[in-house]
Amino acid sequence: MVKKVFEKPLSWIERILFIDFIKGLSVTIRHAFSKTITTHYPYEKLTPPKRFRGFFGHKVINGTEPQPGFNEWTERMKIEVIPGKSRCVVCYLCKKACPVPQLFEIDGKKVESGKKVVGVFNMNLMLCTFCGFCVDACPVDCLFQSDIHETASYTRKDAILDLETLERVGKDWQRRRDNEPDRIWIDDRQRERLWYENDVRLPEVKK
Amino acid sequence: MIKWVIFLSFSLWAIISGVGVVLFSNPVYVILWLLSALISIAGIFFVAGAELVGALQLLIYAVAIAVFYVLVLTAVPWEKALKKDTHFRTSGILSLPVVLLLYVEMALVFILGIAASPEGKFREAIKKLGNTEVIGSVLFSKYFFAFEVVSLVLLVGMIGAVIIGRKEKQTYENDTP
């Protein structure tokens, strides 16, 4: 229940023969002759896991929408379904769930058929905390967070994601990683460099 | 010839540094000039063939003693001291005749002393054994008592310095933010 921590004092033999130093030195020399574990960052990059909360994107309509939710929501919000365009149904749930709702600027746009599509969808990432509440709130699996994490830019303007950028990120994501299994990470070979001592055995990736 | 050149340059250096010691007002510059004088005097010692004294001059004087001065100077707030004129001008001019008199007296003593000097009895030994060894043998036989007295004086000086420089620990009441 309660454990007293204790270390016995240095003995005279240890003091005179510098045994404490020698022990430490033996550890460091062993490490000095082991493999290095670093990733040479700008030249090699790890693949972030699928759950990584990076830049935002809009998934586009390509037939993999969560059904029947998507159809219900398009009917309720009167949304025109255009393949290859954003799945957004202009429900404002993301804005409602956001701790900093000022960062969203969402507006619908009328098309000829009388229905609506999303017209404006700006996100100001300078205010964003990348918490993922908006992603949880999205009822049609449209808004998501991709693995893009190098987000530095020269001007503040670049920190605004508009609808075009979001759709581009989304298409890119759907092409690259949408079909991956929900696995802790997928780049076993890259992670091996850090984890080789730990002898990790992960179950095989199912394609 | 070369020896003369070296000796003269060292002497000149020493004298310039000595003038610097007297004239400069900032104590930190003064200690630097003193250091320079000490090093050049060590050079004169080397020219004179007194290697041990020269090396000890460097080791003890230039490093150990002068360092105390530097530490004292850098530890003490000098802003106030630097503002003031650091020379007694009038008394300095008044003292010049006295210094001149001193010079004359010293010159007299030196000239008379040279006339009555003994001839070198260790010259052969120095050539054979080297300076250091001869000094050691003479120091620890003939001047052993003086050596002991000097070491005692050093010890007393050290203890005295520690006692003088010690500071009573001040205690403060316990208030914290």
Place this chain on the structure above:
Amino acid sequence: MPWAKGEDFGDLKQRFKNLNIVELDTETSLHIDKENLIPLLEAVKEKGFKLFLDHSVVDLKDVFEKDKDYRAVAKANLLAFPEDKLSRYQAFYILYNVEERKRVIVKTRTDGKLPTIEKLWFAGKWAEREAYDMFGIEYEGHENLARAFMWETYPYYPLRKDFPLEGFPEQDLPSLNDVILGDKLEGTMNYNPKHTIVPTLEDLEITEKRRLKKKAQIVLNWGPLHPGTHGTMWFLFDLEGERIVQTDVILGQLHRGVEKLAEHEQYNQFLVYTDRMDYLSALCSNQAWVVAVERLLGIHQLVPEKAKYIRTMMSELQRINSHLLWLGTYALDLGALTIFLYAFKEREKIMDILEGITGARLTISYPRVGGVRMDLPEGALEVIKAFIDRFPRELGDWERILSRNRIWLRRNKGVGHISREDAYFYGLTGPVIRGSGIAYDIRKVEPYDAYPEVEFDIPVGEVGDCYDRYLVRVEEMKQSIGIIRQCVEKLEKMPKDAPFMMESPDKKIKITLDGLGLKVPAGDIYSSGENPRGELGFYIMSVGAFKPYRVKIRPPSYYNLSIYPHLMKDRVIADAVTVLASIDPVVGETDR
């Protein structure tokens, strides 16, 4: 539930006529008038409630203005003397009895003046400074009633209800783009250029001057940006040679008004800000907040077992993570440069795990009220198992370099000695109090999530110096490994599709993943979690709305730091880093 019972205070009832003992589901509180506050606190302290936990004030202005709220609050019996509508503030003092494991809240009402408790608990001195800073409460007899976070000339009291969240538009602050590129930004980028006033250099100078009397020749500014302070703390050392005569702490360099934000966020959304308080142990803070809200809702029993185990396991991983950073920087401060990178090597593995499971490395926001955000991904348990199998060996390596090294011993033993009485007096918690030999651990005292079901020991030190704190933290890492192992075993046995979010049986409380529309009934609670740095407590007062009425965070680092000036008396500068690192404050938490 570790709350004191009403009968414990039976004798006090006779002594104090106005004393009103209230027992709720969530807490036990003593209501007393202002005049009898100090005698009551003294009496309670004598009864064994020696450890000071927290003190602050609630501004009741909005409650009195809105009749509906007032009725709800009065019905829930949250107010001391609810009929008194003139006294605007309600002060509360949270105390703990270490021997009998009981907690109690003392509540009183005031209109702006309170007697000081600095003689009873030093930690109260700092709490009072904070309350003075945030509410403008005048403490009579307080020795150093300087503002805790804001600068000295700041005219407002930010946590009062009449101070708007956006502040007052008074001063032009052009955005960076305006200055450099001349851009006129439109749309979402168009910030309001008017802000509440910000400090000028003169203000900061006044702040620096208004401090305890200067005691020595040299005043060393240690911080706000200094590698030894682990963040942006500002220490002023009065030095005599290298000996420190007096220490002053100026906080507030990272003050972001988290408590004010909490009053304007929904319960679930505030999770994001708990990440940013103690950013080294975000998950533990998340868990503490989530548990507090669940207890306030009364649903903490209904959370699915899987979620509980996942939360426990992850927060123990986070604890190791945080202690690793502490170990690395501690060794770095004492000159052992290599341990820092060794610790970061293992920390990187934990980061990999956390990133794979939660999606973020630092600001995790993984738990949700009623469960966790996502189930564990494939392969997570295997990786964690591989990690905990290897980790004790690495820890042993570091201990071989450090624990019995003569230099390490000389730098740590006898430095920063905290006695048991001091630990109570300064309101210490976490490894700092355990280093002094007091087995105070919330995970045992008020167990939450899966902690009652796992076995672990509380490591305690004997002397209470830096070395004991070091050993305690190292031992805590080993205990965490044990907890994680038990959790992994349990989780492996659970079916893959077991629920990870709570489903309310009676649809009375609707809980969704995003927490939209989480309405909490009127009530208040003090609930705490064991963070790597100590007890992170949340005092939440709800008036039955979607947003909390008042959230007071008890930051462990803030009170742990309050002993620092005391410890630094008559030590040298080199010990300043040792002691500071062994207390291990995180500025995001002290300042909030």
Place this chain on the structure above:
Amino acid sequence: MESVIAGLIIAVIKILVILGVVLGVGAYLTLVERKVAAHIQRRPGPMVVGWHGLLQPLADGLKLMTKEDLFPRYGNRVLYNLALIMALVPATLVFAVIPFGPEFELFGYKIKPILTDVNVGLLLVFGLGSLAVYAIALAGWASNSKYPLIGSMRKAGIIVSYEVAITFAVMGPLILAGTLSTYNIVEAQIEQKLWYVWLQPVAFVVFMFSLLAETGRVPFDIQEAEAELVTGFTVEYGGMKFGLFPLVEWYVEVLSLSAIAVVLFLGGWSPINIPFIGFIDPLFFLGPLSPFVWFILKVTALFLFILWLHWTLPRYRIDQITEIAWKVMLPLALFNLVFTAIIAPVVWR
């Protein structure tokens, strides 16, 4: 006259060689240190500039050269710059009395690979070596800032304390060799077929501790202790001026003092020595070059050992360091000196 000119030319060549080698090697030792530190910490170290970062010191130098030269407003500019010179000059001057190898003949001239074989070489080494105190004290004072002042005070205190210990520590080997000349000390060891480290282990340990202290290496690097004093007395220096101080302290001085340690305790240019057996030279195939290689190898080994210590140990506190100097190292060295002085004439000669 011709011999004088030849002597002068040889001296100039020696000076140039020593200066070039010392400063060049000093600069490249930064790379060695970074690589050693990196591998101890499981990193590869500099890898980008050149093959395995071989050109990194040049890039660093270029970066430092092109940096802005900052000067604190109320500092003393003369002393601020003088401190640099006073740090650099004595540190390189020490190499004047280090013998790199035995005497050899080239084009009919006998050349001793030592700049000046003074009778009192060792005293000079310590005299010059501790002139560095001035550089540090002045650097701290001239910066007009509190951190540099504290750092320089610390360092000056350490050097003054350990100068005493190191002087007493080298007395043992001096008594055994019977000379103060560095060249003759090595010759005496070769003659007596014994490294003095076997006879004077206590002196060696004291010497190594003092070496670490004087050069500000871990566990005595408190003058710069970045957690407490940022970088100590170099806080207010910028650009190449900032770069020169560590170069002098951490590399040139370590190099010179480890060379002295090799000369005094490890038999200078002699090959491996085993007591009662004599010298064993596995590098005999190098012929006349082997002594030089041995010397370089020994200095390198000592330097690497110092790096290894640096990246393993924590650091002491200032009061503990001076306490160790006066309460442990000085009594040990004195005891060793007295013991040697009593035993050596009876047993040794």
Place this chain on the structure above:
Amino acid sequence: MKTIPLEAYFAVSMILFGLGMLGMIVRRNLVTVLMSLELSLNAVNIAFVGADAYMGLVEGQIFALFIIALAASEAAVGLGIIISIFRYRQVESTDEITDMRG
């Protein structure tokens, strides 16, 4: 190359000694007075060593060593006194200390 005459050593010694004396008289600051004293002591050392070199003796060098040793103790005690005066009286010039009560 002949040896340097004794007069040369004496001349240098005399000049430095005079400078040291002058410094001791003229200086207002306590520490610099002590420094001038050190300069005078060194001048004497030059005379001793020069005479030795001329005459082939070693006694002068031995006395130079004694002088160095005594200078060390003098510096220690003198600086100690100066520091304590600074600490208690906060003065920095010789004429401000008019009594011996510390």
